[in-house]
Amino acid sequence: MVFPPETCDVGGVLLLAGLVVALGALVQGAVGFGLALVAAPLLAIIDPALVPVPLLLVTAVHAVLTVAREPRGADWTGVGWALLGRLPGTALGVLAVALLPTRVFLAVVAGVVLVCAALSVVTWRPRPTVPALLVAGLVSGAGGTAASIGGPPVALLYQDRSGVRVRATLGAYFTAGSALSIGALVAGGQVGVDHLTAAAVLLPAMVVGFLASGPARRFVDRGWVRPAVVGVSALGAGVLLVQVAIG
Template sequence: MTIALAGLAVALGALVQGTVGFGIALVSVPLLAIIDPGLVPVPMLMLATAHAMLTLRREYRDTDWAGVGWALLGRLPGIAIGVLAVALLPPRWFGLAVAVVVLGCVALSVVHWRPRPTVPALLVAGVVSGAAGTASAIGGPPVALLYQHAHGARVRGTLAAYFVAGSLLSLAGLLVGGQVDADAVQAAAVMVPFLIAGFALSNPARRLLDRGWTRPAVLALAAGGAIALLAQTALG
């Protein structure tokens, strides 16, 4: 029963990210933390990496490779900031700051702001994403918001490439830290069929989203992530 419930959580997250471009951690991690905490964070990170690879294979022709490079360049100092924030600041204050920034960007986008993936914007988004992802596990919205006006395949492919590189860096760090073991690999392997099922369901779903619904989905999911982070901060 536990495997089935955990699998449904993974499949749902895979469906959302395969359709919108991000959100697997946002959807799956809170559920898995209740159903089977052993799947968080290392097995889930492995699954997220596998999902990003599947998406990249499907959407690589539409990926903004230059944008990925600039965002990753910003992510490196962002990771350092996130580590420093975890060490020096109360988690709730940092989480609150990230949530407020994301909600502010969503609000501006709804009103009149039209963000573009320029080099300075990508560098800043990479810094914020790296810091937020390291300290709170919610790193997708800052970069996704820059591509909200792009077509769906562009959003999914670009974020997939960004997530592959970022997740592999994180896994390498966890491996060096001794947190990746045989149990984590086995736990992730059990969830792979559910991940593939959710990803497969995203094929027809993304066609529906690409009919003009990509931007509302990105904004809604980014806002949802910020609200979830606010709730996590309040409960913490």
Template sequence: MTLAILLSGLTIVLGALVQGAVGYGMNLIAAPLLALVEPAFVPVPLILLASGHALLAVVREHRDVDWRGVGWAMLGRVAGTALGVLAVATLAQRPFAAIVGISVLACVVLSLVSWRPHPAPGPLLVAGVASGTFGTAASIGGPPIALLYQHAAGARIRSTMAACFAIGSAISLAGLGVAGELHVRHLVFAAWMLPFLLAGFLLSGPARRLLDGGRIRPAVLTVAAASALALIGRSVFG
């Protein structure tokens, strides 16, 4: 058990570091590794930790949050979550995961070639729907919104994504609580991981300053591409 906690902690440190510097990516890193160490560690404990990380990030860069954009994205996320639940109930998981991964990867390629997205109300609403659908059905909810903000300043990306994650996680936890899926053991594990989460968050301070020196957009696109490729790989190889 001690080794499992240590390995899980190191995973959380890395995930918190990436998300604190780029704005998202914690689930990409932590979820697969935590599932290998102990399947009970996901999804509820990870959602609890992600919620804590999001709140810390909002507090750290609260002046840069695009609250208007958050509102539009969360409005879309409500509908997207319902679509994600429907997708889980009616569609084969692997083919759907592959479609999601290919869609995200296509957006990354278009961004590199000609597409210059802007976080206007319409695109944010669509991105919110995609985020809710993809996040619920395939655990990859960050890229649709992050890609819209890829040309924004690093602080704007991180703080806005954090606000979206905080609200989205609260909705998810409320739903899990109503469904009876939130247990004391989840809170205990999250408490064990809290020092590791804080360590990764603090380490992300110097890292974000490095990325803000003109490297934030490549970082956003890299994490999105890695998320898509991981999802495609998981759908193909199981």
């Protein structure tokens, strides 16, 4: 049940959950990703019923808004290759969750992201080539399925591109990826009325954060795209490692 009145102050929980989603939406609107990285761990503490389905629905709407705001910036060819890699990656994520200890798999995903982020700071200058996009899509599909950390692998390939390119490309990638995930969940009977209600409750906060990201993205575009992408990627991996440590 979402926000059970008998166990919590509904108004306070609504406000707290809204603030978390608004912050995540601001980060993603400015950098291109980060809503799930910021919001998922905190929402799981506030009310476990808010993740993963309601958050996925809200994230999908954010992705659509991003594409609508900067429609000409997306690398549609790159999106296609990354999505092609995402398909087996999603299956790999499901298989890994079923066969491996969850903490081990989450630690591996976080470790891969941290290593890539560290290498990109020191020597590595990744480019969105076809092989790289396929691998990034695969890692993104696996990590996104098991740990809600699907953005960094693809984002790191575009860290030397403009902010518009990063945001629009990831927005298009998340739009298509979210549609696939939501379709699979609906087909599996895992999306109910409670999920839709929870998503509707969180939606206004997401829109506020998205609108607030307008000034923030202008700041990011002034030479801060690469540090923002690497920093948010490392932050997301760090949060995941903390979850592993305390889980």
